[in-house]
Amino acid sequence: MSSDDRIRAGRLARSEIDENFADLHPPLSRSEALIEADRCYFCYDAPCTTACPTGIDIPAFIQKIRSDNIRGSAHTILRENIMGGMCARVCPTEILCEEACVRNTHEEKPVEIGLLQRYATDPILETGTQLFERAPSSGKKVAVVGGGPAGLSCAHRLSMLGHDIVIFNRDAKAGGLNEYGIAAYKTVNDFAQKEIDYILAIGGIELKNASPLAAEDGLAMLCKKFDAVFVGIGLADSNELGIDGEDLDGVENAIEYIATLRQAEDKSTLPVGRNVVVIGGGMTAIDVAVQSKRLGAENVHMVYRRGPEQMSASVFEQALAQTSGVRIHYHASPRRIVGNGHVTAVEFAEGLKLDADIVFKAIGQKLNADGYGALEQETGRIKVDGHHRTSMPGVWAGGDCVAGGEDLTVSAVQHGKIAAIDIDRALRKN
Amino acid sequence: MADLKTTFLGIASPNPFWLASAPPTDKAYNVNRAFEAGWGGAVWKTLGEDPHIVNVSGPRYSALHSNDRRVIGFNNIELITDRPLKTNLDELRQVKKDWPDRALIASVMLPMNEQSWAKYIPMIEDTGVDGFELNFGCPHGMSERGMGAAVGQVPEYIQMATEWAKAAASVPVIVKLTPNITNILPPARAAQDGGADAVSLINTINSIMRVDYDSLTMYPTTDGLGTHGGYCGEAVKPIALNMVAEIARTRETAKLPISGIGGITDWRDAVDFLALGASNVQVCTAAMVYGFKIIDDLVDGLSNFLDDKAIRLDQLIGKAVPSVTDWQHLNLNYVEKAVIDQDLCIQCGRCHVVCEDTSHQAITDTVNGERRFEVIDDECVGCNLCVSVCPVDGCISMQQLTAGIDPRTGAEITAEKLQWTEHPNNPMRKTETS
Incomplete structure (x- = not known):
């Protein structure tokens, strides 16, 4: 038997394949969302929020779903996690927010936080409603290496804070694993690109696709030309x-x-x-x-x-x-x-x-450290402190490429956010 | 199965559940369906003078919903019957003939002149109805014409019209009271003074449900304009229970039989009304929300409850009345503290935050660095807020301190009662010398 017989396309009809790759968790209808939202107890110092790597105030956004305040609900989510739409689809909620839900103790059935988060964010992304404004320009420029969740999150937060950003992205499209990894049935209808369009629409972010950093002196050049550099290059090997x-x-x-x-x-x-x-x-x-x-x-x-x-x-x-x-x-x-x-x-x-x-x-x-030799490593990844500063002044890093992370989209978004806030603090000191 | 047969003012019915005068009792078709379903009686939708009034052909109802669209409160602007009097009389006669074992009461609303009552009451009684209910409660539309709640809000009018009805009727007369007053006792006394055989309460409460968030007009409207309606359903039950209890516990009105109305949805609601002094109950909204089939749970649930308690229906009636008193007679020496069952606690923290934000800072959020909710007896005033908001049934309970010192006040717990009337802080207190 030749390998051609053993490996071939079209084992299933296209219609069957389309069905197999349909949305794994179809979105909630309004009635479903309202009933599910009613199950939230609006906990004090909510365990779900504590369990969320980006610290979304989950009871607050669910409360806003209950009152049909979808724009407010989406704002509550996206202000902590600009990729709240993707995270609603790909987060392992069963080991994060939904695991912490007190309903588990009560009836072993948590509130469907992930689906509610999607219910709140989908309409905002579909209509492109901008919920965030840029602060007055700081005149500072920041380079972001890597167009994955960490880089995009960092860029968006920096833009909100008034800085200009250039993203140097290796691939033909931005999104990192949101675009190139993750099972297709978790993020249908080109959602990753729609989310990126939403993120970039705030302005102040120049996205350079197919622009890998030169291994030789790329990082050094960026440090010279920009006021700060964020590295979010993932694990390429x-x-x-x-x-x-x-x-x-x-x-x-x-x-x-x-x-x-x-x-x-x-x-x-x-x-x-x-x-x-x-x-x-x-x-x-x-x-x-x-x-x-x-x-x-x-x-x-x-x-x-x-x-x-x-x-x-x-x-x-x-x-x-x-x-x-x-x-x-x-x-x-x-x-x-x-x-x-x-x-x-x-x-x-x-x-x-x-x-x-x-x-x-x-x-x-694993990390492909070519071109990043100047950054100290730890357990095979880039070493950062609590503010996501690397060992090199002026360079921050986050996402899968840094040590101590959970290798989740939601963690990468948080890294980018923390780094952006620290970069802003650093730039305003100078 | 406990016997639920009831005799109210000598009118027998197989159970104490009557349908209230309202849309469900508008005509023979509905009432026949209700009796087939097992309802004990029906108060026919209010009859008026000929020519009959007309209703709007737009929205008559609207609801206060929970998020899963359970109807919590209900509002209506429907007036009394909009069918010719003769049609109603013919149907009443036939229904009474077909259902001799069920209570059939005619609700009536007539203008404030004696001739009208003298003319219409005998005509209606001739159909064979078991009694009358005088509608002095309807708060919308008819009240603008000097009837319904416009009568029920003036005790002198209540007495006058009751006297006219009693003079013309040979069957019992029930006076239906409006809750749109400041004190239910003067209307109840007026009905009694006018010779009423019983009172029924409550009718609906003046209400506007909400605005339309698109048009920013009130909701609902008829061609752009709306009017207040009458509020009913589960949400009004506590208001009704208080009024029933007030009449039942006041010496001058204590003997006046009461037909309890207001938000009765399941058998427990009926227990509330009966224990607080009603001799039977009337239901409307629950039937309008779920259909007549709810009678099954009402009858079955009440019967099982009486079996479990090993008491008869007549022993339940008024059972809780002695427990209702004035604030001034509450025992101020009595102390309770909340106790949280840590095995049942799901750690939502709602008890903590509401106590912290809005009450007495008497529940921890952290104990030894761990998320843990415990009552601080030094601060707990026993207010029951935590019990009320806890989502887990039975997790927080109130427990009486029977001995020792109340750590909040430092006062010794005593079995001796102390009412406000005798409290040292009360400048008006009764003393032996005064």
């Missing part, structure tokens, strides 16, 4: 398994396949293996496994070297994979990838052997 057969055809980085999938006009044209093996236990592993299944792969196995409790993918995500038909194997470490030019199977230390037409590596990303 994928970790290696370091086992035999890793260089066989058909062994791919999950993150690259997801990027291709996210950019595909017609998903039925994407080649899919019949037997897919995913190695890893994080969100990316889940996303590539579920999407492979939804593209029509017959057998999708997700293999993780430790148990379900250690998986960084939440219980909800694991259940989503299983109900989508993905088989999850725990406590199995890959020993060898087998094949003759093209992969045919993966062998695991525990004796498990799985046929494979495609093997996706989803064992995490």
Whole structure:
């Protein structure tokens, strides 16, 4: 059997694929939202707010939904988290705000905070209603490297504070993992770009796409030309398994396949293996496994070297994979990838052997520090303090590229916000 | 199953639940459906003089909703019957014939002249109705014409019209009172003085529901203009209960039978009215919101409650009246403190914030650095606010201090009662020498 038979496009009809990639959590209708909002107890010093990395005043925004004050509700959300729309879709709320909801103690069913947040923010983004104004110009210019959530959040806050920003973005489109990562069914209808349009509409932000920083003296040049620099470059490199057969055809980085999938006009044209093996236990592993299944792969196995409790993918995500038909194997470490030019199977230390037409590596990303050698690192990422200052004066950093983060969109947004506030403080001192 | 058979003013009905005079009792079709569903009686929608009045053909009703659109309060501007008197009389006669075991009462509203009452009361009684209810309560439209609440707001008019009705009627006469007054006792006494066999209350309360947020006109309107209506439904029950209890606990009116009305939605509401002195109850809004089927829970729930309590219906009536008194007779030596059951607490913190912001700063938010809500007895005045706002039933309770010192006041707890009338801070206190 040639590899062409084993890996081919169009395993499912386009209509089936469209259905498989529809919105995972369809938006709430007004009636649903009002009833759900009524379930919020309006807690004092609300645990959900404490659990939100961006500190959104959740009871306040829900209260405003109850009174049909949608613009006020969206403002309450977006003033803390300008990507409140995306976070409403992709946040693992079950381990953040919704886990903290006191309704869990009462009836084991939290308020659907994520869906309510989407209900409040969608109309504002759809109509492009600007809720934020720029402060009078400070005359200061800030460079932001990286057009992902951290960079965009930083840029927006800096613009609000009166500074001018240039974003240097490596990719053809901004958004980072919002645009190139994350399962397609979590963010349908080109939402990532719509959100970026909204963020940029405040003004004062120049977005330069396809503009990677020169590795040689890029950072130094920026420091000379700008009053401050924010680095939000994410984790560009994928970790290696370091086992035999890793260089066989058909062994791919999950993150690259997801990027291709996210950019595909017609998903039925994407080649899919019949037997897919995913190695890893994080969100990316889940996303590539579920999407492979939804593209029509017959057998999708997700293999993780430790148990379900250690998986960084939440219980909800694991259940989503299983109900989508993905088989999850725990406590199995890959020993060898087998094949003759093209992969045919993966062998695991525990004796498990799985046929494979495609093997996706989803064992995490790492920092590509080329050009950032001047910034001190910690645990393989850029070291920052509580204000997101790096070791280099005038340079701040945030998002996945910094040490100590949670690798979540919502955390990246918070990093960008904190850095922007500190940059503003620094620039106004001078 | 406890026996719910009721005799009110000698009028028998299989249960104490009558439909109030209102849209649900507008005509034979509705009343037949109600009786089929099991209602004990019906007060026919108010009859007036011929020619009949007309109603608006725009919105007559509007509601105060919860977020899931449960109707909490209800408003109407419908007037009395807008059908010819003869039609109503023919239907009354037939319905009474078809349902001899149900109570059928004719509500009437007539102008303030004796001839009208002398003319219409016998004509209506001839249909075989079991009694009359005089509508001195309707607060909209008819009151502008000197009837309804316009009568009910002047005790002398109540007495006069009641006397006219009693002179013309041989069946019992109930006087329906308006709550749009400052004190329910003078109207009740006037009805009694006029010879009324009973009073029924409350009728609806003057109300405007809201404005339309687009047009910034009142809502609803008829061709751009609106008028106040009568407010009813669950939201008015506490107002009604107070008025019923006032009549039941006042010596001069205590013997006057009461038909209780106002927001009765489930059987517990009926228990409230009966225990506070009503001998039967009337329902309208709940039927208009859910249909006649609610009678099932009303009957079943009340019956089960009486079984559980092992008391008869007649023993329930007025049972709570002795517990209602004036503020000045409350025992000022009695002390309660709130107690939070930490096993039930879900940590929402509402008790803390409302006590902190609006009351006595008597509930912690942190204990030893942990989020924890505990009552500070040194500050707790026993106000019951925390109990009222706690979303968990039974989590916070009030517990009496029976011995020792109240840490808030430093006063020793005593079994001796102290009323305001004797309190040392009361300059008007009764002393032995005075």
